[in-house]
Amino acid sequence: MVTPTTKIHDYAVPLRDDVRDFLMDLLRRSFAHTYLEIGTGEGVSTTYIARHIPHLKIDTVEKRASHVERAYQSFFAHDVLDRVHIYHDDAFEFYPTKPYDAILIDAAKSHQQALVEKYIPHVSQGGFMLVDNTDLSRVKTSPVTRSRDALSSKHDQFIDWLITTYKDAVTWHDLGDGIALIRP
Numbered sequence: 001m002v003t004p005t006t007k008i009h010d011y012a013v014p015l016r017d018d019v020r021d022f023l024m025d026l027l028r029r030s031f032a033h034t035y036l037e038i039g040t041g042e043g044v045s046t047t048y049i050a051r052h053i054p055h056l057k058i059d060t061v062e063k064r065a066s067h068v069e070r071a072y073q074s075f076f077a078h079d080v081l082d083r084v085h086i087y088h089d090d091a092f093e094f095y096p097t098k099p100y101d102a103i104l105i106d107a108a109k110s111h112q113q114a115l116v117e118k119y120i121p122h123v124s125q126g127g128f129m130l131v132d133n134t135d136l137s138r139v140k141t142s143p144v145t146r147s148r149d150a151l152s153s154k155h156d157q158f159i160d161w162l163i164t165t166y167k168d169a170v171t172w173h174d175l176g177d178g179i180a181l182i183r184p
């Protein structure tokens with residue numbers, strides 16, 4: 001049984017279908033061979049992507065043991081373990097040993113900027129990074145509390161930082177809960 005949590009980013013909500021399809025289209029069109037997912041959840045999106053893009057080598061990082069277990073079972077059941085490597089680790093402790101053609105940031109929504117800063121140097125030349133939940137609508141529309149306000153304002157600062165840091169290298173897409181595509 002999954003232990004209840006009050007942290008919004010601990011829930012394993014998969015990418016919305018339109019976001020996942022957009023990502024798969026980008027992976028295909030850019031001939032990506034390597035893909036890193038930060039925040040595996042229960043492996044729903046990665047299982048789907050691995051089944052539909054069989055040449056793709058996927059590394060995925062998840063800190064919650066119960067999610068790692070569920071994801072591993074999904075990868076095993078769908079026979080994609082030869083292409084998917086799951087790391088049970090905190091994204092802030094994990095250190096990539098190779099560049100990736102594509103990186104998805106879909107973990108702690110309160111640490112989006114730190115995750116982008118940490119992982120963007122690991123995007124290979126010509127590659128891209130996708131950041132999910134740039135609208136953060138679940139937080140923006142939830143009842144006002146001090147912690148909700150703090151997260152909301154930190155998120156606004158993150159969006160400002162993305163705009164000023166990446167300028168024309170970032171594009172915004174009105175899919176799912178909002179996504180940013182960075183081509184560093």
Ligand SMILES: C[S@@+](CC[C@H](N)C(=O)[O-])C[C@H]1O[C@@H](n2cnc3c(N)ncnc32)[C@H](O)[C@@H]1O
Nearest residue numbers: 012014015039040041044045063090091107108
């Ligand atoms: C939105 S879910 C990921 C869903 C998944 N990408 C999919 O589409 O199926 C976010 C996940 O990030 C994990 N997470 C949050 N903070 C993390 C961290 N610092 N390191 C690794 N995983 C983290 C959570 O436990 C949760 O499972």
